[in-house]
Each structure stands twice: as structure tokens, then as C-alpha cells.
Amino acid sequence: MIEARNLWKNYGDTQVLERLNMTVAEGEFVTLVGASGCGKSTFLKLLLGVEAPSRGELLLDGQPIPDEPGPDRGIVFQQYSVFPHMTVLDNVVAARAFQKPGVSGFLFGAAKRDAIDEAKSLLEQVGLSHALDRYPHQLSGGMRQRLAIAQALLGKPRILLLDEPFGALDPGIRADMHELVLKLWRDYKLTVFMVTHDIKEGFHLGTRLWVFDKLRHDPHAPNAYGARITYDIPVGQRDDVTLEALDNDALTQRNHP
Amino acid sequence: MKRLINKTPGLRGRWLLGLLPFALLLALYLGASDVRLEANPNDKLLPSIEQMGAAMHNLAFEPSKRNGDYLFWVDTASSLQRLLLGVAIAALIGLVLGLLTGALPLVTAGVSPLLTVVSLVPPLALLPILFIVVGLGEVSKVALIAIGITPFIARDILRRTQEIPAQQLIKAQTLGANSAQTIVRVLLPQILPRLIDAVRLSLGSGWLFLIAAEAIAATDGLGYRIFLVRRYLSMDIILPYVAWITLLAFVLDQLLARANDWLFPWHKAGHES
Ligand SMILES: Nc1ncnc2c1ncn2[C@@H]1O[C@H](COP(=O)(O)OP(=O)(O)O)[C@@H](O)[C@H]1O
Ligand SMILES: [Mg+2]
Numbered sequence: 084m085i086e087a088r089n090l091w092k093n094y095g096d097t098q099v100l101e102r103l104n105m106t107v108a109e110g111e112f113v114t115l116v117g118a119s120g121c122g123k124s125t126f127l128k129l130l131l132g133v134e135a136p137s138r139g140e141l142l143l144d145g146q147p148i149p150d151e152p153g154p155d156r157g158i159v160f161q162q163y164s165v166f167p168h169m170t171v172l173d174n175v176v177a178a179r180a181f182q183k184p185g186v187s188g189f190l191f192g193a194a195k196r197d198a199i200d201e202a203k204s205l206l207e208q209v210g211l212s213h214a215l216d217r218y219p220h221q222l223s224g225g226m227r228q229r230l231a232i233a234q235a236l237l238g239k240p241r242i243l244l245l246d247e248p249f250g251a252l253d254p255g256i257r258a259d260m261h262e263l264v265l266k267l268w269r270d271y272k273l274t275v276f277m278v279t280h281d282i283k284e285g286f287h288l289g290t291r292l293w294v295f296d297k298l299r300h301d302p303h304a305p306n307a308y309g310a311r312i313t314y315d316i317p318v319g320q321r322d323d324v325t326l327e328a329l330d331n332d333a334l335t336q337r338n339h340p
Numbered sequence: 341m342k343r344l345i346n347k348t349p350g351l352r353g354r355w356l357l358g359l360l361p362f363a364l365l366l367a368l369y370l371g372a373s374d375v376r377l378e379a380n381p382n383d384k385l386l387p388s389i390e391q392m393g394a395a396m397h398n399l400a401f402e403p404s405k406r407n408g409d410y411l412f413w414v415d416t417a418s419s420l421q422r423l424l425l426g427v428a429i430a431a432l433i434g435l436v437l438g439l440l441t442g443a444l445p446l447v448t449a450g451v452s453p454l455l456t457v458v459s460l461v462p463p464l465a466l467l468p469i470l471f472i473v474v475g476l477g478e479v480s481k482v483a484l485i486a487i488g489i490t491p492f493i494a495r496d497i498l499r500r501t502q503e504i505p506a507q508q509l510i511k512a513q514t515l516g517a518n519s520a521q522t523i524v525r526v527l528l529p530q531i532l533p534r535l536i537d538a539v540r541l542s543l544g545s546g547w548l549f550l551i552a553a554e555a556i557a558a559t560d561g562l563g564y565r566i567f568l569v570r571r572y573l574s575m576d577i578i579l580p581y582v583a584w585i586t587l588l589a590f591v592l593d594q595l596l597a598r599a600n601d602w603l604f605p606w607h608k609a610g611h612e613s
Contacts, residue, residue: 133510152513163505166512168529168606177525181517188521218606231511238515 084109084144084274085130085242091138092125093309099125101309103139107291109241112268112275114285114318117295121310123278126295127244130276131156154182157240161247164231165219171230172215175202178237202237209233209263225256229263236271243268245277249284261288292316387576395576411565415581419562420588422478423550426485430546431539433486434493439531441494442501443523452498459491464552471557481553488549489542493535500534501527533607536600540593547589 090103099122107113115123128134129141132151141148143155152158165174179198180190190198206212209229219227228248235243245264249257265288268275279285285292294314301307349357373386387395400412441451466487470480504527512522554563562585569577600607 131510131514152510154514154516156514158510158514160507160511163507164511166508166526168604178515180525181512181515181521184518186520186524188517188525220606234511234515240514 086142086145087139088142089139090129090136090141091309092122092129092134093137097306098309100311102311105293105312105315107274107276109274110272112288112290113277113293114289114291115276115278115293115295116280116282116285117293117310119280121295121297123295124246127158127246127276127278130242130244131158154238155240156242156244157235157238158244159228159231159235159246159248161250165227165234167219170216170218171206171211171222172199172202174219174230174234175205175237178234182238205233205237206230208267223256225252225260228252228260232263232267236267239271241274243273243275245275247278247280250280257284264288286318289318292318384573384575387579391576392580395574396580399577411560414560415562415565416584416588418558418560419550419554422481422554422561423485423546426482426550427489427539427543427546429482429486430488430490430493430542431535434490434497434538435531435535437490438494438497439501439523439527442498443527444519448498455491455495455498459495463488463549467553467556476557481550481558484553485546485549489545492542492545493538496538496541497531497535500538501531504530533600533604536596540596543589543592543596547585551585 085107087103087105090100091098092100103126115126117123125134129136130148132149132153135150143149158164166177169177176190176195176198177188179201180188183190183194203212203215206215209232211226211229211233214222214226219230222230231248248264249260252260261284264275264277267273277285277288279288282292292314293312294316295310296313297308297310298313299308369386370389373388376383376386377388396412400410403409404411437451437455441447441455463484467480467484470483470487474480474483508526509522512526517525550561551563551566554561555567558564562581566578566581
């Protein structure tokens with residue numbers, strides 16, 4: 084369903100991604116790990132259509148990815164994913180309103196009542212029924228991300244992009260969030276791309292784990308070469324050799340930041 | 341002993357320390373006024389509290405001999421009307437201009453350089469032009485205030501709009517929002533409290549333009565009055581008027597601050613979400 088053909092991305096002199104080739108089938112859960120700054124978020128931006136490839140192609144169902152964000156691709160960022168000026172309920176109802184044509188983005192009458200009912204049941208699924216009237220700043224980090232996920236799902240996206248969604252959460256809450264994401268992935272038959280800096284999380288959640296890394300490195304020009312997918316591991320294959328190889332890579336990365 | 345940089349006053353201490361300079365200034369004034377009046381009872385420079393009270397009583401509670409108006413209140417009403425009208429017009433234009441310019445890159449490219457240049461024009465230099473074009477009436481004064489602060493508000497709103505995290509705009513688009521919906525439901529509500537902040541910051545300039553315009557061409561108003569009585573060295577009127585203007589400015593500022601807290605309870609919490 085998604086295919087990259089010799090995909091390159093650079094910002095001016097900074098080569099971020101180079102020679103990416105991959106195909107992802109509908110329903111896969113891809114987790115992306117790699118050193119900070121190696122281009123994982125950039126890759127998600129390419130999928131979103133916020134950034135365009137510098138070279139090569141990124142295809143969705145054989146067509147180039149649209150060059151702006153759309154309802155087929157939902158997103159949850161680590162931060163700023165919900166609207167701070169709307170209550171929990173409004174955040175979700177607004178998402179429904181955005182699907183209707185119109186200038187104002189407000190719903191009225193029966194459409195509004197329906198949207199509220201639907202929003203309440205969705206918020207119940209993610210465990211936020213008790214916080215409908217709170218503003219995002221009154222929520223904990225975990226609740227905020229639940230809200231962001233609920234909101235993203237209301238658009239019925241085919242693809243869900245998660246950029247370090249649980250990076251700022253406590254380990255205990257993270258485990259809850261993992262369950263939630265896995266459940267929603269199955270229920271909504273999503274294709275998920277999730278960036279994480281926690282390799283265990285990557286193994287636990289994904290059907291497929293990608294490691295982004297720079298294969299070529301010039302110490303005098305750290306930005307001269309871009310990252311590629313250096314490992315593409317069908318998860319399930321969590322044998323010791325692979326883990327050890329990854330650990331070693333992580334170590335060398337730490338020594339040459 | 342604690343370092344000086346670590347010593348903080350308690351609640352009572354803060355009030356006392358805050359009021360102290362006012363009390364000192366007042367005492368200084370009263371002392372100086374006493375000394376001068378003792379030397380020369382007709383001295384006009386530093387009138388006593390009684391003299392100021394009597395002068396203000398005349399203006400506020402005795403009908404004027406010329407037309408029966410209570411001048412102090414007429415002045416206050418005229419000035420406030422001009423100021424609020426000018427500021428409201430500036431806020432509205434600044435909001436629309438700043439929001440659209442901040443939200444739409446095509447408009448940014450077209451308007452932003454113009455806005456930068458226009459905001460460098462000293463508004464008071466335009467006053468003669470206003471007088472020539474719209475005459476000496478109310479319009480010229482309101483227009484001066486509006487012209488004087490619109491560029492500031494527009495530029496501030498432009499910057500604030502661009503500061504709203506791109507993630508929110510992306511999110512709205514992934515939910516299917518079109519440009520208008522994004523502006524109306526994501527940007528506008530978040531900009532309104534910043535508009536109130538911008539208005540608060542520009543009220544000072546607003547008063548400046550108001551008093552300047554009234555000094556030059558008006559038949560009533562707080563600025564008109566103090567410039568009129570200056571000819572008679574009536575410090576007993578000028579000083580209370582200045583205090584009154586200051587009080588009005590303070591109250592307006594506080595009202596706006598309260599309105600912000602009350603209307604936009606999510607605003608103060610910052611933008612960490
Ligand atoms: N808009 C941009 N302009 C210039 N450089 C950018 C931009 N966005 C990202 N980069 C650079 O691209 C590289 C990859 O960034 P990013 O994709 O955010 O990394 P990460 O893997 O941590 O998510 C970084 O070196 C970053 O500085
Ligand atoms: Mg990132």
C-alpha cells in the first residue's frame with residue numbers, strides 16, 4: 084500500500100534521508116527507532132505531505148502521497164496534538180465538525196447532538212468519560228495523549244502516524260497506552276507508523292521494526308550523509324543475535340553522537 | 341544570614357513595600373506645597389489638597405456658567421468615547437489583518453513588508469493630514485488613535501498567529517478541516533486572548549494620541565481641559581486631571597486583564613499541551 088522508491092530528503096546541505104526503498108502492506112504496525120536527529124520525524128512528515136521528497140518517490144496505492152495533510156492520514160505528536168482552547172468533548176466534536184464542508188467548523192442541531200453522542204462513546208473507549216469538560220491543561224500527559232488518539236481516530240484514517248507519542252509519559256502509564264494503541268489498531272484495522280526511542284516498545288508493539296541510521300559518516304561534515312533503514316525486522320524474530328547487534332549499534336552510536 | 345537575592349517579602353511586606361513609594365511621594369508633595377504656600381499664599385505651582393478639592397468640586401458638581409454642563413464628567417465621557425472607539429476600531433482591523441496575514445502565507449508575503457513600513461510612520465505626523473481630510477471633528481481624533489495603534493496590534497497578532505504550533509494546524513488538516521475552518525476554530529479563539537493583551541499594551545499609546553489630538557483641536561475632553569487651563573497656570577486642575585487619567589488607564593487595564601482570565605480560562609495555563 085505504501086512504497087518508497089529511492090527516496091531522498093535533504094534540507095539545503097543537510098542530507099537527512101537517503102536511498103530509502105521499502106513497501107508496507109495494509110494493516111502493518113511499523114515502529115521506527117534510531118538516534119535523535121536521524122530523520123524519523125522527517126519521514127513521518129513525508130508521509131503526512133507536510134514535506135516533499137527531494138528525490139525519488141513515496142507512493143500511496145501507487146499514487147504520490149498528496150502534498151498536504153488529509154483525513155486518510157491521522158497523526159499524534161508528542162506535544163501540541165490537541166487544541167488547548169477546547170474542552171475534551173469539544174476537541175472530539177470539533178474533529179467531527181471539520182469533516183463537514185462549511186466555513187465556520189461548528190455543528191448545529193441534530194448534527195451537533197449526534198456528534199456529541201458519538202464523541203462520548205469514543206471517549207469512553209479511551210477512558211476519558213470522566214473528564215469531558217476539562218481543558219487539556221487540566222489533564223495528565225497520558226490523558227492528553229488518549230484524547231489526541233481519540234481525536235485522530237474520529238477521522239477514520241487508514242494510516243495512523245505516531246511521533247514519540249508516549250515519550251513524555253511514566254512507564255506505568257505507557258503500558259496502558261500500549262494496550263490502547265494495540266486494541267485500536269486491531270479494531271480500526273489501521274496501518275500504523277510509530278516513532279519511539281524505546282526499542283523495547285518498538286518490539287512489543289510493532290509487526291515490523293525499522294532502525295534508521297547513517298551508514299556513511301564523515302566526521303568533518305556530519306550532515307553530508309543521510310540515514311537509511313539499516314534494519315528491517317519482522318517482529319517475532321527477537322532472537323538474541325539480532326538484539327545483540329542492535330545493542331552494539333546503540334553503543335557505537337552513543338560513542339559517536 | 342540569607343543572601344539578599346534570596347530574601348522575599350511576605351504578603352503584608354509586599355503591600356507595605358508597594359505602598360511606601362506612593363506615601364513618600366505624597367508626603368514630599370504636601371511638605372513642599374506647605375512650604376511654598378506659607379511663603380506666598382498665591383503660589384500656583386504646588387496647590388494644597390484643599391485647593392485642588394475646591395477646583396475639582398467646581399468642575400464636577402457645579403454646572404458651568406457658560407452652558408450648564410458638569411465639565412469634569414463631560415470631559416471624561418468625551419475622552420473615553422474617543423479612546424474606546426479608536427481602540428476598538430484598531431483592535432478589529434488589527435485582528436483581521438494580523439490573523440489573515442499570519443495564517444495565509446500568500447497574504448503574509450503581500451502584506452507583511454507594507455505593515456512593517458507603515459508601522460514606522462509616526463502617527464502624530466499624520467494628524468495635520470487627518471485634520472485636512474476629515475476636518476477638526478470627532479472623526480479626526482478617533483482616526484488618529486486607530487491609525488496610531490492598528491499597525492502595532494496587527495503586527496503583534498501576526499506574530500502570535502505564526503507562533504501557534506504548526507502541529508495544531510497539521511492536526512486540524514488531518515481531521516479534514518479546510519482553511520476557513522482552521523482559521524475560525526483553531527487560530528481565532530487562541531488569538532483572542534492575545535488580542536486583549538495587545539490592546540492592553542497599546543492603551544498607553546492610545547492615551548497619548550488622544551491627549552495630543554484633544555490638545556490641538558477639541559472643545560471638550562480631558563486633554564483639552566488640561567491644555568486649556570495651562571494658560572492660567574491652574575495646577576489645581578491639571579494635577580487632579582492627570583491623576584484621574586492615570587486612574588482611568590489603570591482601571592481599563594485591570595478590566596481587560598480580568599476579562600482575559602474570565603473569558604479564556606485555558607489561556608494562562610501556557611501552551612504545553
Ligand atoms: N525544517 C527543517 N529545516 C532544516 N533542517 C531540518 C528541518 N527539519 C528537520 N531538520 C533536520 O533534519 C534532521 C532530522 O530531523 P528529525 O526528522 O526531526 O529527526 P528525528 O529522527 O529526531 O525525528 C535533523 O538534523 C534536523 O536538524
Ligand atoms: Mg523527532
